Amino acid sequence: MSKDDQSKKEFKKPEIAPEVWHDGEFIRWDDARVHVMSHVLHYGSSVFEGIRTYKTRRGQAVFRLREHMQRLLNSAKIYRMNHPWTLSELSDAAVELVRRSGLQQCYIRPIMFRALDEERPAFGVNPFPNPMTCYIGAWDWGKYLGEEAIEVGVDVCVSSWNRLTPNSMPAMAKSGANYMNSQLIKMEALLNGFAEGIALDDRGYVSEGSGENIFLVHDGKVITPPLSSAILPGITRDSVIEICRALEIPIVESGLQRAALYVADELFFSGTAAEITPIRTVDRIQVGEGRRGPITERIQKLFFEITSGEREAPGDWLTFVGEQKPAARPEANGHRAAQTEEVRKAATQSTAGDARDAIHVTLTE
Numbered sequence: 001m002s003k004d005d006q007s008k009k010e011f012k013k014p015e016i017a018p019e020v021w022h023d024g025e026f027i028r029w030d031d032a033r034v035h036v037m038s039h040v041l042h043y044g045s046s047v048f049e050g051i052r053t054y055k056t057r058r059g060q061a062v063f064r065l066r067e068h069m070q071r072l073l074n075s076a077k078i079y080r081m082n083h084p085w086t087l088s089e090l091s092d093a094a095v096e097l098v099r100r101s102g103l104q105q106c107y108i109r110p111i112m113f114r115a116l117d118e119e120r121p122a123f124g125v126n127p128f129p130n131p132m133t134c135y136i137g138a139w140d141w142g143k144y145l146g147e148e149a150i151e152v153g154v155d156v157c158v159s160s161w162n163r164l165t166p167n168s169m170p171a172m173a174k175s176g177a178n179y180m181n182s183q184l185i186k187m188e189a190l191l192n193g194f195a196e197g198i199a200l201d202d203r204g205y206v207s208e209g210s211g212e213n214i215f216l217v218h219d220g221k222v223i224t225p226p227l228s229s230a231i232l233p234g235i236t237r238d239s240v241i242e243i244c245r246a247l248e249i250p251i252v253e254s255g256l257q258r259a260a261l262y263v264a265d266e267l268f269f270s271g272t273a274a275e276i277t278p279i280r281t282v283d284r285i286q287v288g289e290g291r292r293g294p295i296t297e298r299i300q301k302l303f304f305e306i307t308s309g310e311r312e313a314p315g316d317w318l319t320f321v322g323e324q325k326p327a328a329r330p331e332a333n334g335h336r337a338a339q340t341e342e343v344r345k346a347a348t349q350s351t352a353g354d355a356r357d358a359i360h361v362t363l364t365e
């Protein structure tokens, strides 16, 4: 059976939230459509997020909602995307979407992109004439790298594709266009029989997986590549760093040679979709004992205890959906009008959300 046939056979339709939040209003899933001549389809001009919710004793909780929404605002700011949305409005919209969805737990996907103004269409690379629009959808997403992966680990390769260079496509921004690079990494890995690929940066140092950050354990110390290795500043990565501090496991950010992967005691991925997934082989070389290592297990255990609400998080990490006040309805049309006017000015400054309650995001290393 070809890989294509196999993936069709294994297909299981996810449960999807029946509504999508669009620029301040809830619309039906079926109505969430864009014009094929939208700027984003041709030039990759989108920024997005991926956020998970978890079942807890206090009901469904969104994991690190505001940090994700802050990263979305930062990504938009980097790409000079003018939009009217604030951190609080986006966070409230996501909570409201989950509340209305009927899903027990889900993956939330906010996306902002440059669309098409059908009254005044513009087709060039210059993004400024194209209106910004924002959607949030949600669906139930199981274990990204397979049900078993969390326990037994995955087999991965080092990709022949490099990660982005910092001054071409900023890896700090979670932009749709960056995921063309991720797709090259992922396709090559899958076609060669691996679950995932690890990309090196343009200097040959370890960067990250196609959709995950990476951690290495050596002599009881946890090491992860710094932002200067062209990584996305992962929210799960930040959570792992905090968890290591809580567990008093030494943690450092440091450049890593490819060869360090082969001689590591343990390796694992972190990411919203992948959560904390052990790596058991790299390029068919066994990592440590070839299964989830003890430090990975300790970190993973605390991570899942925190996400399930059994253990207190080191910070304000869970937003309990049932305990949030329903958001006041924003004036969707007012927002749109203001935004169109702004866009026409081909702004040099992005509004990029709510400076009043911005979340601090690490920019160094």
Ligand SMILES: Cc1ncc(COP(=O)(O)O)c(C=O)c1O
Pocket: 050, 182, 208, 209, 210, 211, 212, 213, 231, 232, 233, 234, 235, 236, 237, 270, 271, 272, 273
């Ligand atoms: C390229 C890349 N790196 C790292 C991550 C992990 O980031 P986070 O933990 O915020 O999901 C992701 C997932 O969003 C990703 O796509």
